[in-house]
Each structure stands twice: as structure tokens, then as C-alpha cells.
Amino acid sequence: MPLQDAHRWNSRYQEENRASFGQPRPFLVENAACLPSEGLALDAAMGIGANAAYLLGHGLRVIGVDISIVALRRAKQQLPGLMAVLADLTRFHLPSNRFDLVVNFYYLQRDLWPAYYRALRPGGLLIIETLTEAMHTIHPEISPAFLLQPGELRQAFSHMEILTYREGWLEQKGRHPRAVASLIAQKRP
Numbered sequence: 001m002p003l004q005d006a007h008r009w010n011s012r013y014q015e016e017n018r019a020s021f022g023q024p025r026p027f028l029v030e031n032a033a034c035l036p037s038e039g040l041a042l043d044a045a046m047g048i049g050a051n052a053a054y055l056l057g058h059g060l061r062v063i064g065v066d067i068s069i070v071a072l073r074r075a076k077q078q079l080p081g082l083m084a085v086l087a088d089l090t091r092f093h094l095p096s097n098r099f100d101l102v103v104n105f106y107y108l109q110r111d112l113w114p115a116y117y118r119a120l121r122p123g124g125l126l127i128i129e130t131l132t133e134a135m136h137t138i139h140p141e142i143s144p145a146f147l148l149q150p151g152e153l154r155q156a157f158s159h160m161e162i163l164t165y166r167e168g169w170l171e172q173k174g175r176h177p178r179a180v181a182s183l184i185a186q187k188r189p
């Protein structure tokens with residue numbers, strides 16, 4: 001399955017407009033005030049690096065992990081300072097107590113969640129945003145495995161200090177709205 005995922009994402013990124021690098025996710029930008037301004041960040045399932053670019057600009061060192069070589073090459077071309085790692089997150093070991101920030105946008109792999117917690121330093125921040133099962137009302141073809149249940153994300157990180165949590169529909173310019181859950185949680189110092 002991960003090999004198929006790599007092919008699928010490589011094709012998708014190859015078809016995309018090469019000129020566009022994309023914008024960081026609005027949830028990241030809206031919450032810039034709570035981001036650390038130095039230290040080490042992990043961008044899991046980074047894609048072409050728009051979020052990583054934002055974090056680098058914020059003063060963080062960034063390790064971006066993705067299964068798509070096409071995405072990583074594009075990211076690295078734009079961001080020489082990025083530490084880009086080609087890896088399958090379903091078979092990836094994260095070190096403990098290493099990151100000041102972990103971000104995970106639009107990639108759902110539930111068994112990574114405890115590893116994210118362990119990988120954070122005390123006081124470190126976790127930011128996750130991804131689709132919820134409400135997406136089924138407009139995209140019934142999406143596998144439920146890739147969609148969050150109502151309240152699932154908040155419940156999964158209830159042992160952390162939850163700084164922000166929201167669930168609902170996000171409007172997107174020129175595209176269908178998305179049903180998402182978004183969380184910012186802090187590992188207790």
C-alpha cells in the first residue's frame with residue numbers, strides 16, 4: 001500500500017502546476033503567535049513544503065518527511081535549509097523528546113499519535129488538522145479510515161494541554177468546503 005501511495009502522490013504532484021508552491025495552511029498562519037520562534041520542528045507528510053517554508057521563516061529548523069520524492073525535490077529546490085526525509089511514515093521511527101513542534105496537516109495515521117507525543121520535548125507543541133467523517137456528505141468515496149470521528153482528535157490528546165480545538169466546515173476559495181478538525185496541544189512541561 002505505501003508503494004502505491006508513493007506512486008499516486010508522485011503522479012499527483014507531477015500533474016500539478018509546477019509554478020505554484022502553495023500557501024501555508026491558514027490554521028498555521030492564524031496561530032503563528034503560539035509557535036516557537038526557535039528550535040526543531042517536524043512536518044509529517046510535508047508535501048511540497050508550503051508549511052515547512054512558513055516554519056523556516058518563523059525561525060525554526062525543519063525536518064520534513066514525505067513518501068513522495070517529487071514533493072521532496074520541489075520542497076528542497078525552494079528551501080535549501082530544509083532537512084527533507086524520504087520515508088514511509090507507516091514504518092518510521094521518531095526519536096523521543098526531540099521536537100519543539102510537530103505539525104501534521106491532512107494525513108491521518110492514528111498509530112503515529114503516541115509517537116508524536118513522545119517525540120515532543122516538554123512544552124513542545126503539536127498541531128494537527130485533517131478531514132472528518134462529515135466529508136462523507138460530499139465525498140462518499142473517501143474511506144472512513146482516512147476520516148476523523150467527531151471529537152476523536154480532542155479525545156486522543158486529552159492528556160495534553162489543549163490550546164485550540166475546532167471542528168467544522170472550512171470554506172476554500174474556488175473549491176468545495178472541507179470538513180476538518182484542527183488541534184493545537186502542548187506537552188506539559
Ligand SMILES: C[S@@+](CC[C@H](N)C(=O)[O-])C[C@H]1O[C@@H](n2cnc3c(N)ncnc32)[C@H](O)[C@@H]1O
Pocket residue numbers: 002005009025044045046047048051065066067068071087088089090104105106107
Ligand atoms: C494531502 S497531502 C498533505 C501535504 C501537506 N501536509 C499539506 O498540508 O499540504 C498528504 C501527503 O502525505 C504524503 N503521504 C502519504 N502517505 C504517506 C506515507 N505512508 N508516509 C509519508 N508520507 C505520506 C503524501 O505524499 C502527501 O504529500
